[in-house]
Amino acid sequence: MNFEQLTYTVRDRVALITFNRPERMNALTKVMEREIRDAMEQAGQDPQVRAIVLTGAGRAFCAGMDLEELEVLPPDDIRAQKWMRPYDMNRRADYQTRYSYFPAVHKPIIAAINGAAAGLGLIMALYSDIRFASSSAVFSTAFAKRGLIAEHGIAWILPRVVGPGHAADLLMSSRKVSAEEALRMQLVNRLVEPEALLDEALAYARDLADNVSPRSIRVMKRQLWEAPYQTLGEAVADANKEMFLSILSADFKEGVQHFMEKRPAEFTGE
Structure with missing residues (x-):
């Protein structure tokens, strides 16, 4: 463009x-x-x-x-x-x-x-x-x-x-x-x-871009901009849901693996 x-x-x-x-x-x-x-x-x-x-x-x-x-x-x-x-x-x-x-x-x-x-x-x-x-x-x-x-x-x-x-x-x-x-x-x-x-x-x-999970940033940005409209209880419930989903993600697996293997991360955002 x-x-x-x-x-x-x-x-x-x-x-x-x-x-x-x-x-x-x-x-x-x-x-x-x-x-x-x-x-x-x-x-x-x-x-x-x-x-x-x-x-x-x-x-x-x-x-x-x-x-x-x-x-x-x-x-x-x-x-x-x-x-x-x-x-x-x-x-x-x-x-x-x-x-x-x-x-x-x-x-x-x-x-x-x-x-x-x-x-x-x-x-x-x-x-x-x-x-x-x-x-x-x-x-x-x-x-x-x-x-x-x-x-x-x-x-x-x-x-x-x-x-x-x-x-x-x-x-x-x-x-x-x-x-x-x-x-x-x-x-x-x-x-x-x-x-x-x-x-x-x-x-x-x-x-x-290189060292942080794009998926984590995507979710965190939404959480930060949603928080002004939420009660604390709603924010905690939302975080609990997102935490469960993050543990199932490819980026979580890569986050653990690259740390254990002491190598640069290769996050996909998935």
Whole structure:
């Protein structure tokens, strides 16, 4: 599949998806929005891909929606069916909306945040599973300074990542947050020097691809994203069911065997 506003490559079982409008700080357009969805779907379905890294070209990760896209008013109704994923009864409905679909991709998504992540760029980073950031990255919700509101579920996910107080601060003030402060509030998981960011994110993704059961990651990712809707009892019951199934899996047998034989794992994801 050819893309116009992003690049997509696969190497060593890792898909690298790069926002590619550096002259506009990778500001989101309708074209890019459609392409990122297609690229995530492609990576999710590709048996040669076991992990996904999302980053931006140039000095920004994604600076939010391109304001030129909003000049024609009224804009498209964001509730329109065309912006929804094709309904899949095997995926939770919460994770089939316009931007909340990253959790429905059954592979780990690592955001390598190389620069500014604002508005929708921050939302996509939040819906990723793990966030590495350049020490020069800057974060902002931006919405209140544009006369907008907490869009696309950020009022649900941001408090779960940084806590209610930090979420209220970031949303209501729309202030810029440095990489160091983002790490302190756990908005990001790891800070890396700018020149090493992509290499470190890719190395982490390759480690997942090479040394961890794809089946385990697939199930764990579902468990993590289902947990906010479950009671503790429901989460335990779900874990007990999945534990029984995992013991019957080929990856469990390989996990034991490669450990006993002291050799690299050869997981199949089955």
